[in-house]
Amino acid sequence: MTLKIYGIPASRAIRPIWAAEELGLPYENLPLHYASDAVKAPAYLAINPNGTVPAIDDDGLVIYESLAITLHLARKHAGLGLWNGTAEQDAHILQWTLWAATMVEPLTTQWTQHTRLLPAEQRNPALAESALVALGKPLAVLDAHCARHPYLLGEVFTVADLNVASVLHRLADLDAEAFTSLGEWHRRCVTRPAALRAFAMRQKAA
Incomplete structure (x- = not known):
């Protein structure tokens, strides 16, 4: 059965x-728009009750949350390169993924919303600027790590990257x-x- 990925690129x-x-x-990519009525329809809410994208159907296994999905795919197909390794490497994959979700993404989302996603009248330049300032600390951590390693776990690109x-x-x-x-x-x-x-x-669909 083909992997189904719900959500526009x-x-x-x-x-x-x-x-x-x-x-x-x-x-198969089913290009549901995150702001469309389709993601609030009962058929899709049965897949992802949050009414958000993405979600996947992987041979009957339904998962939502984009970073959980990538971790699942990488680990399921560990022999194909994105997830190779020891328990220590596995721990670092989880570390960097959760770091991105907690330390970085809330701020990148705030910046994006107040620079281009929200209607112009709802944007707050001060919130955009404060997000950039706050990002300085975690990005400095990542930059220092990248100065020592070509990829997050060393020499090889993984799902953490x-x-x-x-x-x-x-x-x-x-x-x-x-x-x-960085x-x-x-x-x-x-x-x-x-x-x-x-x-x-993503560009083609824009």
């Missing part, structure tokens, strides 16, 4: 799409001079062939 659904591309998995890079992808205002190593790491991640294929879907 221009949403957090890009994360499981990127993971599926990295793993070479056949999948995919998750953190995708959380940071919509933050266009990274200070290149302040976070040089920027180089991020470019290595998002210029991978699988990432380029995934983000091309």
Whole structure:
């Protein structure tokens, strides 16, 4: 059975799409818009009662939350490269994924909402700026780590890189001079062939 990924590529659904591309998995993308009536309809609420995207149906296993989905796909197909390893490596994959979800994504979301997602009259430039300022500390942590390692777990790209890079992808205002190593790491991640294929879907649908 084909993996079904619900959500337009221009949403957090890009994360499981990127993971599926990295793993070479056949999948069907059902492009539900996050702001459409379709995600509030009973048929979709039976899949994801939160009424958000993404969600997946993986041969009958239904999961929502984008980072949980990428972790599931990587671990299920561990021999394909995104999840290789020891218990120590597994722990670091979880560490970086939860770090991105708790330390970074709330701030990138705040910045994005108040720079381009909300209607102009609802945007608060002060909130956008405060999010950028607050991001300085966690991004400095990531930059210092990237100065010592080409990827988050060392020499090899894993789902940890995919998750953190995708959380940071919509933050266009990274200070290149302040976070040089972070920027180089991020470019290595998002210029991978699988990432380029995934983000091309996002551009095509825009």
